[in-house]
Amino acid sequence: MSKTFDALNEENQRHQKAAASLIADLKRHILTLPDNPRINRLAGSPRAFTMKASDLGKSWLPRYHDFKTQYEMVVKRLESGTPSQVVNRLKEMVTMGMILTPGVIGKGLNLHPDVVDRLRYIANMPPLNCPNCHGDRDWDGAEANKVKIICHFCGMTT
Secondary structure (H helix, E strand, O other): OHHHHHHHHHHHHHHHHHHHHHHHHHHHHHHOOOOOOOEEEEOOEEEEEEEOHHHOOOOOOHHHHOHHHHHHHHHHHHHOOOHHHHHHHHHHHHHHOEEEOOOOOOOEEEOOHHHHHHHHHHOOOOOOOOOOOOOOOEEEEEEOOEEEEEOOOOOOEO
């Protein structure tokens, strides 16, 4: 029976190591996602930026427009739980569009819709507004007056 326990323990450790490696890759990937193209970061001050007033939209909070800070906060939230909670926490943030404050129901940081879209893609969650699969569409660049839209889930192009 001791050999069975040892084998089970070794297999469990192997799975924990593999999960830790995958989670580290996920966190690294989130931290390398693109910054907000509507802001101009000030040299020498990574947290300071300028942007047009017309790009502020509904929120004037700097953290709402600072994608890099939001990615860091997403990673910090993922790190605050066990490896088995990572997938559910990421899906929760995407579904709610916010990073919940632990211990406070309904309170947290609202994520920018562009950040949510990028996280939705990473989590392989079905999009919401595609006419084909009823999901979000990813913007795939712009040319002069023409914008090409590709759904990240079903691949439909409009």
